[in-house]
Amino acid sequence: MGTTDSSTYDAVVIGAGISGLVAAVTAAEAGLSVALVEKTGAIGGSSAMSGGFFAFSGTEEQQREGVRDSAELFLQDMLEVGGYANDESLLQAYLAHQADLYFWFKSKGVEFSTLEISSGQSVARSHLSAIRDVLRHLTKQFLEAGGTLLVNHCVTELVRGDAGRVEGVVVTTPDETRVLNGIGGIVLASGGFSRGVDLLKIFAPEQLAGIPYGGLGNTGDGLKLAWKLGAGMADMAYISGTYGSHPETGPEFHELLTAYYMGAIIVNINGERFVDESKSYKTLGSECLKQPEGLGFEVFDSVVRAKSHPGVPLNDIGMLEDIGHVHKADSLDELAMVIGINAARLQGTVERYNEAVAGKRADDFGRTGLCNGAGELLPIQTGPFYAYPAKTLMTTTYCGITIDTDARVIDVSGDVIEGLYAAGEVTGGFHGKAYMTGTSLGKGALFGRLAAKHIAATVAS
Ligand SMILES: Cc1cc2nc3c(=O)[nH]c(=O)nc-3n(C[C@H](O)[C@H](O)[C@H](O)COP(=O)(O)OP(=O)(O)OC[C@H]3O[C@@H](n4cnc5c(N)ncnc54)[C@H](O)[C@@H]3O)c2cc1C
The missing domain is CATH 3.90.700.10 (Succinate dehydrogenase/fumarate reductase flavoprotein, catalytic domain)
Structure with a gap:
């Protein structure tokens, strides 16, 4: 493991919101060399504008407040709010790994100040974080673990090797265009397309009447990059403000x-x-x-x-x-x-x-x-x-690229696109028709972590 030249990394992560930052920290802490590439001049994306709620169950906070919750009820709520259009394997992955994520956050000093019942929940499950502090803290930890953060770098293309594996990205900056290699994997964590007028025109023209919001960089770049390689898509019919x-x-x-x-x-x-x-x-x-x-x-x-x-x-x-x-x-x-x-x-x-x-x-x-x-x-x-x-x-689009339970991108035929991972709002299949508060920051972080772990295992093997 380690860098072979200044543009070759074990992993390249695209987008510095919650999904990208968690993926990047997890990968860097596993000893990988990681480039975290962010198109705008600052980290955060929509994550930094969010309410900061994470959906967890079986937590100390729920216990303290006497909230009776269970994995079965959590699953039932997610399926009901999603109109049973969700990919249940992704929900099961969430339930299987949410405790790991919760304790990982706690080990990083993240505090959840309030527990609320909110959209799609039949018991209080929304754990409030100071999200901007969380993002700043993760960035610091990434840099301390030796990660490379490149802001004002926009990924414009995914690069495939001879065997078809995705092995790198083309980035453009105000000064140059160059290739960054990610030999273990590339993680798309570039957010949704709440500001992607061209994509909204295709998938949800009626939503153009809503007030435009979300991260300024959320124009659907990642979706288009994966689409070009034949990625499958899910939940495109359910976009709603x-x-x-x-x-x-x-x-x-x-x-x-x-x-x-x-x-x-x-x-x-x-x-x-x-x-x-x-x-x-x-x-x-x-x-x-x-x-x-x-x-x-x-x-x-x-x-x-x-x-x-x-x-x-x-x-x-x-x-x-x-x-x-x-x-x-x-x-x-x-x-x-x-x-x-x-x-x-x-x-x-x-x-x-x-x-x-x-x-x-x-x-x-x-x-x-x-x-x-x-x-x-x-x-x-x-x-x-x-x-x-x-x-x-x-605010959000909550639909997009299909992934498996290791956050690997799945193409339109159901096959894995080797080397390509996706996490967060750029992905589809998790929410189905509607969304439960706290599951977007939650799924972004959780699948970001799974992507990083899978890349680490690949690099180690
Ligand atoms: C007002 C509001 C409140 C919300 N409240 C909650 C909440 O309380 N709980 C919850 O679970 N969800 C909430 N959400 C939804 C949630 O915040 C988002 O779905 C989630 O933060 C998405 O995280 P992400 O990491 O996938 O994307 P983002 O946080 O949007 O990060 C994506 C990053 O990728 C960058 N990027 C894009 N294209 C490129 C490119 N080509 N090259 C390089 N970088 C690129 C973007 O600039 C951005 O910084 C809220 C959203 C909004 C807008």
Whole structure:
């Protein structure tokens, strides 16, 4: 093992988000020489913009809070939220290795400050990390382990050897174009294509109406590179933005509120509900795009307002109120006036909803719980009342290259593309139709680690 010249490494990892960094650290700590190649001027990608939640089960945090979880329930939830369109072998790999990843993070000093129940979960499974610190810390460890970090290096081509094995990449910088060899393997960890307008036009044109978001480098480069070599693809039909971000959300300041998982309903500008609000926020994202102006208001009362969780992404109503994004009024009529919707319609919608909560009628959209069917529904009746206007944010694509349980890329015929690995948002098959909070950072890190371990074993053999 070791470098043979300045452009030859045991492994080349493409993209310095969570997937690439975990792959790179794992490989470097296994004694491999590793180049981590990042197209932009900084590490992080979408990972650095994320909420920082990792989905784990059987953890100390769950134990401490008395959360009863199991691998079976975790699997069931992932299959249900994914509409049973997931590749179950990848889910089984996640369940088999998530404890290893959790303890690896802990051994690196990562702390999980809060445990939350969120999208797609029937028990609290979202472990909150200080994600930017985690990424910085991993970068430091990679460099300390002797890794080479190349920022402002864009991979533009994968290089195959005579036997068809992927053995290198072409990188371009503002000054030059050159080849980096990765004799043990190349890991695609280049993220999704939430900013890849050309790919969105092909696979999900309706999502172009969402607010563009995600890492600036997330234009689908890795997907195209693998596609060119015949890689298979999965979940391309299920791309959806995430509901709900204030219409003024932009790259500088990102916000997302999930008051609906605490008891809010969502109404359109006609004052009408349009979805079972307990569903995955990806499903809500697709439904919201179909509404007039692509706008939905999260409407709730003081009981939900009291559940605000200061400092916790998705749940911090107080912070959003402080910056003027949450509207407040003493009555529903007044609230309707403030947000510019028909008062009688809003009143009627809330009354119908409250009747369903009281068991006097079936809910119009089959809502039976706060989040993924769990949690008792609450009537909206105790003023003051609140409304948060929100749209669909095109954060992530969650579909792409097919991989096996060692993160090796599988081609359209089901064969391994030797030498090529993929991890994270560039891959498909894991989530299926929708996504459970925490499983994207989780799967990125986990399959990044598996890719690195497989390369290390290959180099050693
Ligand atoms: C607002 C928001 C909140 C989220 N919250 C959560 C959450 O709490 N929990 C969760 O599990 N998921 C969450 N997600 C999703 C999750 O953050 C991403 O799916 C995940 O971070 C993707 O990680 P990655 O390493 O695969 O890609 P990224 O982190 O996007 O990293 C990919 C990197 O590859 C680089 N790159 C791209 N092309 C090239 C190229 N040609 N050459 C070199 N480098 C290249 C990019 O510049 C980028 O730095 C959230 C996403 C967003 C946007």
